[in-house]
Amino acid sequence: MKLNPILPLxxxxxxxxxxxxxxxxxxNVQLHGALQxxxxxxxxxxxxxxxxxxxxxxxxxxxGDTISLSGAQQQWVDEYYDNIxxxxxxxxxxxTEGLAVANVAVSEVFGExxxxxxxxxxxxxxxxxxxxxxxxxxxxxxxxNIHIDSxxxxxxxxxxxxxxxxxxxxxxxxxxxxxxxILIAVGTQxxxxxxxxxxxxxxxxxxxxxxxxxxxxxAEALEEKAHKLCDVLKEANYAEHKMQTTIPGLDxxxxxxxxxxxxxx
Numbered sequence: 001m002k003l004n005p006i007l008p009l010x011x012x013x014x015x016x017x018x019x020x021x022x023x024x025x026x027x028n029v030q031l032h033g034a035l036q037x038x039x040x041x042x043x044x045x046x047x048x049x050x051x052x053x054x055x056x057x058x059x060x061x062x063x064g065d066t067i068s069l070s071g072a073q074q075q076w077v078d079e080y081y082d083n084i085x086x087x088x089x090x091x092x093x094x095x096t097e098g099l100a101v102a103n104v105a106v107s108e109v110f111g112e113x114x115x116x117x118x119x120x121x122x123x124x125x126x127x128x129x130x131x132x133x134x135x136x137x138x139x140x141x142x143x144x145n146i147h148i149d150s151x152x153x154x155x156x157x158x159x160x161x162x163x164x165x166x167x168x169x170x171x172x173x174x175x176x177x178x179x180x181x182i183l184i185a186v187g188t189q190x191x192x193x194x195x196x197x198x199x200x201x202x203x204x205x206x207x208x209x210x211x212x213x214x215x216x217x218x219a220e221a222l223e224e225k226a227h228k229l230c231d232v233l234k235e236a237n238y239a240e241h242k243m244q245t246t247i248p249g250l251d252x253x254x255x256x257x258x259x260x261x262x263x264x265x
Contacts, residue, residue: 029233029256031255032255035150035255036149037085037146038148040056046252046253046254048252050063051063051064058077073246083239087233087236090229092135093225094226096132096135101222103125103128105211110124120174127171236256237258240254
């Protein structure tokens with residue numbers, strides 16, 4: 001007897017859609033130093049301990065002292081700020097949408113396997129609600145403004161990969177706790193079919209193919225957004241390099257470290 005791909009599909013679908021950011025070779029982004037962003041003010045702790053700040057008017061300061069810039073230098077500051085300002089909400093949007101898609105995938109898979117009223121689906125709903133609330137509280141202030149402080153991240157990636165680890169751990173924990181329900185559901189199907197799992201397996205396989213098709217569509221949409229985010233971060237990284245090499249006092253600016261192909265330098 002086998003469960004076909006339904007249980008592995010549930011886990012794989014959810015875990016590949018959790019959005020800590022796209023894991024592709026073209027966009028391996030790491031942070032060096034600390035990034036803070038709130039109400040239009042971007043600050044970066046540089047490797048020498050100095051603090052660079054750019055406000056919403058694109059004025060650059062180092063340790064509180066405003067820096068006079070040439071036209072070319074100001075262009076790189078503008079591009080750096082605009083792309084970071086664009087990348088942050090794009091990342092949060094991918095995270096939020098990824099959670100929503102994973103919620104639908106997991107809930108529908110286990111709803112089909114165990115029944116719509118099963119307690120596991122309710123547990124998953126609560127888990128996703130908790131993760132969404134944590135996402136909001138971690139990256140938004142009470143007024144709904146984006147508030148980012150990378151010193152609160154556990155790792156040095158563009159956005160904290162601990163989100164993915166936490167998601168995987170909670171999914172695995174819930175499934176482990178509910179293996180009894182899953183086995184009972186399978187046993188019930190066997191009793192209804194005089195021990196014949198053929199019809200049940202065929203139904204699960206058809207449903208698995210349907211949900212996989214739906215997940216692939218949603219995943220492709222998220223992947224496209226992740227590619228666009230990667231392009232924005234590449235532009236920010238390029239502008240950062242230009243700022244570092246053309247503006248005195250920024251030689252220790254190296255917030256973004258992007259490893260991969262097709263990097264503009």
